[in-house]
Amino acid sequence: MKPITHQLALALSLVSSALLCQTAYAVTTPADQDKLRIHTSMPRRTSDSLFSYTAEWRIDDGELYRSTGLSFLNAHKFDEATPPYAVTKKLLTSMKDGMIQLDPNWRGITITQPPEQAELIIANKTGYSLTTVTVRDYSNQGLRFDLADKNFNTDGVQIALDLVFSADVEYLDGFTSKKALTASQGEIEIKIDDQKPIHIKTDGKTTRELEQEIAKQLSISQLAETPLYPGMVSNDTRNNKPFDGSEVQFLNLAAKSIAIDITDPALGVLAKFKFKDENHSVKVVEPRFMLGALALTVVLAIVYFRRKNAKKPS
Incomplete structure (x- = not known):
């Protein structure tokens, strides 16, 4: 695997894991809350x-x-x-x-x-x-x-x-x-x-x-x-x-x-x-947020690594 590909994959993996963990934490309602x-x-x-x-x-x-x-x-x-x-x-x-x-x-x-x-x-x-x-x-x-x-x-x-x-x-x-x-x-x-x-x-x-x-x-x-x-x-x-x-x-x-x-x-x-029923929106809102954040991360990572690669002496 080329260095740029490896670094990009690693960055995306970390971001995705963080988002998934955050979402899983956010949607778990504790017992006796209501x-x-x-x-x-x-x-x-x-x-x-x-x-x-x-x-x-x-x-x-x-x-x-x-x-x-x-x-x-x-x-x-x-x-x-x-x-x-x-x-x-x-x-x-x-x-x-x-x-x-x-x-x-x-x-x-x-x-x-x-x-x-x-x-x-x-x-x-x-x-x-x-x-x-x-x-x-x-x-x-x-x-x-x-x-x-x-x-x-x-x-x-x-x-x-x-x-x-x-x-x-x-x-x-x-x-x-x-x-x-x-x-x-x-x-x-x-x-x-x-x-x-x-x-x-x-x-x-x-x-x-x-x-x-x-x-x-x-x-x-x-x-x-x-x-x-x-x-x-x-x-x-x-x-x-x-x-x-x-x-x-x-x-x-x-x-x-x-x-x-x-x-x-x-x-x-x-x-x-x-009751408030706050977690009903998670199913709709959270996946969109995750996809949007992931897409933004991909774009920023590509731009960053391309610029970094372009600055290297040929």
Whole structure:
């Protein structure tokens, strides 16, 4: 091999290796980077009511995957001696059942429950990142969400609360003959961190009217007419609640927790959490960067060695 060819090959090899190492390092997401804690409680509705939650994640530089846990809760089926964490265990089992259908290499999250705690923890595994989590509750239980002591805004997590009629899901499943147009009677309580909670009477109001009141009382939120992210479509119609045209969004919530408690049996809530999903662009951007840098290196190396060779005495 001629000296110039050898030197050029060596230079390109070093640059390529450096770029590849840098890229491989950049796309590896550490475990527990994305985490959502769901604090549950006892259901209030005295009929079988849907509670489901869907987690979606992305394998680094790869595809999206999701899993759903679906349960039916009935307050009459839990006696006074039932601890709240027994309900949480039922919700945990439902998600584990949903994960079974996925190849083990695609299961990019962990779902755990601390011993005797009414708490679910969803977290990413190494090499995966959470993209969205959707919680659908029609059982009228109090719910609280946090990122395990992280700040939503600092961690880049956006939130939406979409109030829905319970009968909409029951109507889709053939349990009721008509859809409800207004709420029944009850109250919505929303609390952020340790601040004073807001209370809204639901009596005879539409979901949009209730969402407008929430946005008015919480200046850190806004009423949005487009969803925070597209709704999931699955074979189970009970999870396919169409977007009704409005939801309350918290795009920059400088807080560590948010809680919602609905006592109106005619209402449910979809709580949505959108994570940053930063590594989705790596698949598109990084290869272009590598090719561009490599091409530039080739050009500079050729120019350099040609000039160096031309200066040698003949």
